[in-house]
Amino acid sequence: MTKTGVPGGTLEGTVEVPVPGGLDSAEAAARLRANGPNSVAPPPRRHVVLRVLRQLTDPLVALLLAAAVVTTALGDYPDTAVILLVVLVNTIIGVVQEIRADRAIAALGQLAAPAARVVRDGRDMAVPAADLVQGDLVRIEAGDIVPADLLLVEANRLQLDESALSGESVPVGRTVGQEALAGTVVTTGRADGTVVRTGPASALGRISALVAGTRPSATPLQRRLSALGRMLGLIAVALSGLVFAIGVIGGRPVVDMAVTAVSLVVAAVPESLPAVVTLALALGARRMAAAKAIPRRLHAVETLGSVTVIASDKTGTLTEGRMAVQQVVTTDGARYQVTGSGYAPHGAVHRDGAAVAVPEDLRRLARAGLLCNDAALSPPDDERPDWGAVGDPLEAALVAFAARAGLDPQTTRAAWPRVAEHPFDQAQRRMVTVHRSCDQRYLVVCKGAPESVLDPALLDATDDEIAALTRGAHQLAGEGLRVLAVAAALVDTVPDLAAPTGLRPLGLTAVGDPLRAAAPEIADSLDTAGVRLLLITGDHPATAAAIGSQLGLWRDGDPLARGDDDSTPTHPDTRVFARTQPEQKLDIIADLQSRGHVVAMTGDGVNDAPALRRADIGVAMGGGTEVARQAADLVLVDDDLSTVTTAIGEGRRIYDNIRRFLRYALAGGVAEILVMLVGPLFGLAVPLQPAQILWVNLLTHGVPGVALGAEPAEPGTLRRAPRSPQESVLGAGLGRDVLFTGALIAAVVLGAGVVAAAQDLPWQSVVFVVLGLAQLGVALAVRAPRPAGTRRGNPGLLVAVAVSALLQVGGVLLPPLRELLDTEPLTPAVLLACAAVSALPALVLRLTRRRPTPPSAPSDGAVDVTDGPQPRRSDATDGQSQYADAGSPSQRSNATDGTNGPRLPTLLP
Numbered sequence: 025m026t027k028t029g030v031p032g033g034t035l036e037g038t039v040e041v042p043v044p045g046g047l048d049s050a051e052a053a054a055r056l057r058a059n060g061p062n063s064v065a066p067p068p069r070r071h072v073v074l075r076v077l078r079q080l081t082d083p084l085v086a087l088l089l090a091a092a093v094v095t096t097a098l099g100d101y102p103d104t105a106v107i108l109l110v111v112l113v114n115t116i117i118g119v120v121q122e123i124r125a126d127r128a129i130a131a132l133g134q135l136a137a138p139a140a141r142v143v144r145d146g147r148d149m150a151v152p153a154a155d156l157v158q159g160d161l162v163r164i165e166a167g168d169i170v171p172a173d174l175l176l177v178e179a180n181r182l183q184l185d186e187s188a189l190s191g192e193s194v195p196v197g198r199t200v201g202q203e204a205l206a207g208t209v210v211t212t213g214r215a216d217g218t219v220v221r222t223g224p225a226s227a228l229g230r231i232s233a234l235v236a237g238t239r240p241s242a243t244p245l246q247r248r249l250s251a252l253g254r255m256l257g258l259i260a261v262a263l264s265g266l267v268f269a270i271g272v273i274g275g276r277p278v279v280d281m282a283v284t285a286v287s288l289v290v291a292a293v294p295e296s297l298p299a300v301v302t303l304a305l306a307l308g309a310r311r312m313a314a315a316k317a318i319p320r321r322l323h324a325v326e327t328l329g330s331v332t333v334i335a336s337d338k339t340g341t342l343t344e345g346r347m348a349v350q351q352v353v354t355t356d357g358a359r360y361q362v363t364g365s366g367y368a369p370h371g372a373v374h375r376d377g378a379a380v381a382v383p384e385d386l387r388r389l390a391r392a393g394l395l396c397n398d399a400a401l402s403p404p405d406d407e408r409p410d411w412g413a414v415g416d417p418l419e420a421a422l423v424a425f426a427a428r429a430g431l432d433p434q435t436t437r438a439a440w441p442r443v444a445e446h447p448f449d450q451a452q453r454r455m456v457t458v459h460r461s462c463d464q465r466y467l468v469v470c471k472g473a474p475e476s477v478l479d480p481a482l483l484d485a486t487d488d489e490i491a492a493l494t495r496g497a498h499q500l501a502g503e504g505l506r507v508l509a510v511a512a513a514l515v516d517t518v519p520d521l522a523a524p525t526g527l528r529p530l531g532l533t534a535v536g537d538p539l540r541a542a543a544p545e546i547a548d549s550l551d552t553a554g555v556r557l558l559l560i561t562g563d564h565p566a567t568a569a570a571i572g573s574q575l576g577l578w579r580d581g582d583p584l585a586r587g588d589d590d591s592t593p594t595h596p597d598t599r600v601f602a603r604t605q606p607e608q609k610l611d612i613i614a615d616l617q618s619r620g621h622v623v624a625m626t627g628d629g630v631n632d633a634p635a636l637r638r639a640d641i642g643v644a645m646g647g648g649t650e651v652a653r654q655a656a657d658l659v660l661v662d663d664d665l666s667t668v669t670t671a672i673g674e675g676r677r678i679y680d681n682i683r684r685f686l687r688y689a690l691a692g693g694v695a696e697i698l699v700m701l702v703g704p705l706f707g708l709a710v711p712l713q714p715a716q717i718l719w720v721n722l723l724t725h726g727v728p729g730v731a732l733g734a735e736p737a738e739p740g741t742l743r744r745a746p747r748s749p750q751e752s753v754l755g756a757g758l759g760r761d762v763l764f765t766g767a768l769i770a771a772v773v774l775g776a777g778v779v780a781a782a783q784d785l786p787w788q789s790v791v792f793v794v795l796g797l798a799q800l801g802v803a804l805a806v807r808a809p810r811p812a813g814t815r816r817g818n819p820g821l822l823v824a825v826a827v828s829a830l831l832q833v834g835g836v837l838l839p840p841l842r843e844l845l846d847t848e849p850l851t852p853a854v855l856l857a858c859a860a861v862s863a864l865p866a867l868v869l870r871l872t873r874r875r876p877t878p879p880s881a882p883s884d885g886a887v888d889v890t891d892g893p894q895p896r897r898s899d900a901t902d903g904q905s906q907y908a909d910a911g912s913p914s915q916r917s918n919a920t921d922g923t924n925g926p927r928l929p930t931l932l933p
Contacts, residue, residue, distance in 0.1 A: 046142065046143035046146070046161035047144055047159050047161070048144060049144050055157035056155060056157050059158065060223055061155065061222075061223060062153055062155070062156040062157070062171065062223050092108055139153055139171075140162055140171040140172075141164070141168075142161065142162050143216075144160070148163065153171035153172070156171055156172045156219050158220060159218065159219060160219040161177075161218055161219075162216070162218075162219060163216050164204065164215055164216075164217065165213070165214035165215075166211060166213065169208075169209055170184070170206055170207065170210065172206050172219045172220075173203060173204070173205050173219070173220050173222070174203060174215075174217025174218060174220065175201075175202075175203055175217055175220045176200050176201065176204060177218055178200060178215060178216040179198060179202075179214075179216075180215065181212055181213035181214075182197065182198050182210065182214065183195040183196065183197050183416065184196055184205075184209065185208060195211040195416065195417065198215070205227035206221075206226040207226075208227075251752065252686075252752075252753050256690075263697050264285040264697075267697070267701060268282060268285035270704065271710070274709070276709075301682060304733035304734070305678060308674045308677070308678050312667070312670075312671055312674060316660065316667065317658055317659070317670075318658070319658050326679055327624075327641040327657070327675060328624060328658070328671040328672045328674070329672055329673075329674070329677070329746070330747060331555055331623070331624045331640070331641065331675075331746060332554075332555060333555065333557075333558060333621045333624070334550060334556070334557050334625075334668065335609075335616070335623060335624070335625045335626070335639070336558065336625075336626045336665070337561060337627035338537075338559060338560075338561035338563060338571055339561065341627060341628060341665060342543045342665065343538060343543075343571065344365075344537060344538050345628075346366045346537065347413075347417040347418050347421040347535050348362070348364060348367075348421050348425075348535065348536065348538050349362050349428075349535050350505060350535065351500055351505060351533075352373075352389065352532065353500070353531050353532040354530070354531040355489060355493065355530065355531055356385065357492055359496075360374065360375050360380075360386060361373070362425055362428055362429075363428075364424060364428050365410075366424075367410070367411040367412060367413050367420055367421070368411040369423075369427030369433070370427070373386065385530070385531070387429055387431065388530055389510055389531045389533070390422075390429035391426065391436060391440075393422040393425065393426060393471060393508070394422060394431060394436055395457060396455055396469040396470065396471045397423060398415055398416070398419060399413060399415030399417075399419035399420040399422070400433070401413065401420060401423050401424060401427075401433070402414050411424075418506065422508075439462065440460070441460050442457050442458065443458050443460050443466070444457070448472065452476055452522075453473040454470055454471065454477055455470070455472055456468065456469070456521045456524055458518050458521065465514055466514070466515050466517070467513075467514050468512060468513050468518075468524055469510070469512045470482065471508050471509070471510045472508065473507075473508075474493070474507055477509035477510070477511055478490050478493055481523075482511065482525060483511060483527055483528070484513070484525075485529050489529060490529070493531070497509065500532065501566060502566055503534070504566045504567030504568070504571060505535060505570070506535045506536060507532055507533070507535075508532065508533045508534075510529075510530045510533065511529045512527060512528060513526050513527045513528055539571060540665070542666050543665065544576065545666070546665050546669060547576055547577065548576070549742070550668075550669060553669065553742045553743070553745075553746070554744065554745030554746055555672065556599070557575070557599070558577075558599050558600070558612075559571060559575065559578075559599065560601040560609055560612060561601070561602055561604065562587075562603060563602060564602060564603070565586055568584065568600050568601070568602035571600075572584075572600040577599045577600060578600045582600075583597060584600045585600070586601075587604040588603040596619075606633075606634050607634070609634065609638075610634055610635055612635075614638065617640070620748075622640045623640050624640065624642075624668070625638070625639035625641075626642075626643040626645070626665065626668070627644065627645070627652055628645035632644075632655075633652050634655075636652060636655040637655045641658065642655055642657050642658070643656055643659075643668060644656030644659050645659075658671065673737060673741050674737075676737070676742075676746075677735075677736070677737040677738075677741060679747070680735075680738060680741075680808065681808075682753070684732050684806050685732045686753065686754065686758065686762070687761050687762055687765060688765075688799070688803050690766070691761075691762050691763075691765035691799075692721075692802070693766070694762060695765075695766045695767075695770040695773065695798075695799070696712070696795065698766060698767065698770035698774075699773050699795065700712065706774055706777070707778070708778070708787065708788075708791070710788070711774075711777060711791050712792060712795070713846050716792045716845050716846070716847070719832075719835060720832070724796060724799040724803070724828065727824040728800060728828050729803070731818065734820060734821070735807060735808040735818050735821070737808070739809065765802060765865065765869065768864075768865045769799060769802065769865050772798055772862070772864050772865055773794050773795045774791075776790050776791065776858065777791040777794075785850075786847075786848035786849075786850065789836050789847045789849075789850055790858060792835065793836055793858045794858050794861055794862050796829075796835075797829060797832060797833075797858065797862035798861075798863075798866075800828055800829050800832070800862075801863050802866055802869065804822075804825060804866055805865070805869040805873075809873070836848065836849055837850075
């Protein structure tokens, strides 16, 4: 019996390991019937009716449906049509989002191998991967997708690309007794393995269960609007009931007052709010699409504006996701930096920050790394715009380095043909090749892990030289780089390749996944916007610390969490998380959310999918896995994380416009209710008829209100802290502003009505005109402030206000409208006076407008999104790290090499 488990994970079980001959067909069939197929279960199908009903239970939607019933009963069919259209659009969006979420689980099936090579009845055969069972003996080789979780019983130079599952940026070597997980890809070598877990129990199945069990929560905007809908419904019904009671007590007919009260309910509720939200989100989505970011649901863009924390994966997100030689140390102690993009054979060599001509000793090192190498580079083509790696990515990085050092890979290899080799093996952790020189001598090249190559038994070097290179290897490893030592010698005869001697050390090459060029600037821009960036990766702590240091997120002495070490509780100020598993990412996000944060998660791998769904907003890289894209809310087509900063500004603009609309629309509702409540006290028995209320509501809440959703961003949008997630949509003084504006409009309207009544004018028509025009004036007064000298970016609002004002005046000038609205004609002089009076509220608001809030920390009561140390890049260390002796970023154990001191970094897969 053999106990097996997912490395670093939580699954453990006991399975039977059969004899190397595999199972017979009858036993395999029996196990398949008993345990089910080796496949990810599709999500359960929910009927579309249930999906629709789920969307209609939203409080604001329910309130709109009630308003639609009322407007239908009153014969206001245009208003009914608008309300129902808004409900229909929002319901469709919600249902589509649910269906899209289910596809994230279905996309996992695309990672599974379609077929597998298995030994049954003592012979090799190909079977569908879904038919694999525990105990099957499976054979895999380069290019294969591992079809199930395998316990390796034989392995020859096996390396697996586990980046999709674990986040590791380079292939990982696996030997006999270790596991190969379902969904990983064999990059080199071959192996035989016994199936130990299939279907839901496999690594892919576990992630599928996490995705299926992780439902995205409502966005901050959805939660705020739901609470607003409940509050508005209660207030509107209560105040309208009060108007009804006052009217009945005053002797008005019960039926007339009932119709008036219902009309006030409709007027008080901003039924165009969902339309404003939808338009604002749609415009934001269009802008984001132009910036190569595709929102997979409309609310995603606004949610980014509320984000207080961004938890980012490393590989392919903050880094390029491709290996490159970044640092080189030669035997004289000189240290060089190598620049270039990806695997492109173009770049430069720098020393102390300045470009230099490639010295001869560096060229010899680059040539040796190129010759002792089986990889190649593939140029761009129609399907792939960038240079790619053929073979091991780490070796391909050495080929690109040679080209950047001025060597032509093909010409150099042709001039030094390989005549013998000792392939890399896990025991010696080095590779040796022999090449014939033009004078018929032999160049012996050895590259591998520093502790293997820097062996005095192999080298013709002094103790000081070996010690200096050993220290350099420790330092480079402490910076999170994978270090290779290279040695060579020109000899007359081919030596024993298993144990060559007399080699001269040429130096060290440090390979890593380079930070994206724009990543530090992105971190700075997020810091300016008050958003806290966290690094969450499956890589080694040394790698995570180095990247965090370069980003300004971490410095020596700051807390660093390790997913493979549960002995130390996570510090609340932790900004770098290493060795994390998919379920641990969920825990990190849940902990942040429990502390009041709005969390965005970025990632591109299968291992990121559960966290992408659990976060308030998931952001996937377009070049990542389909699973990640399906689970995310926003997809960055060009993998440029700087687009997230743009999206944050877009989200804040949208939220500002929604609050701007609420101030405008709710102030109008407050004014109408105040006019109806207070009017009788000033001798205005019935200030407005029901049809007049609905007409004003249609004109003001309709097109002008929706046009407010397209206002441009305010200055300094990205230089202010995000709003507290606990803050109401009417918070930060908006509720007070609504009441003040509503009272201001009501005062002007009542004053105009009283003066008109005193002069024996048709005062009800005057109240009607002034109320509508005053609200339209407020729409212009609450526009977004713009810097001096800039043009307005929303001409649609001016057009909407002008058209609505003409229709409002037409209500007392055009006979058909007068008959419909029960108004009386007004003279031009009275209309001009009404227009002048109507401008007063807007003028007061413009004169008393507060300056935009300057960039600052969160206000009292807001979530502190900058808690904990906030080191800047200027605080980065000089490369020294507490992890200098921690071993390879790809190492999964703390094993030593048997020496008395700490093990040298083992950095060759």
